[in-house]
Amino acid sequence: MAKDVINVGGEEKVVREDTAKSYRGTVWALLSVLGFVIIGAILFFVFFSGSLTDDKPNQSPAKIEEKRN
Secondary structure (H helix, E strand, O other): OOEEEEEEOOEEEEEEHHHHHHHHHHHHHHHHHHHHHHHHHHHHHHHHHHHHOOOOOOOOHHHHHHHHO
16 A cells, blocks of 8 residues: 655644545544534625624614604
C-alpha cells in the first residue's frame, strides 16, 4: 500500500494513503462547518443589528391604524 505523510500536532506521521485521505477529509469537513457557523453569525448580526439598535419600541397595530387615518 502507498504511504503518505500527515501533520498531527506539529509532528509529521507516515500513514497509509487511505488514512491520510480520511484525515484530510475530516479536517476539511470541520473547517467547512466552522466557516458556515461564522458566516451564519455574521449574517445574523448584520440583519438583526438594526432591530437591536432601534431607539423606538414597536408600536401596536391599533396605533399604526390611528396614524394612517
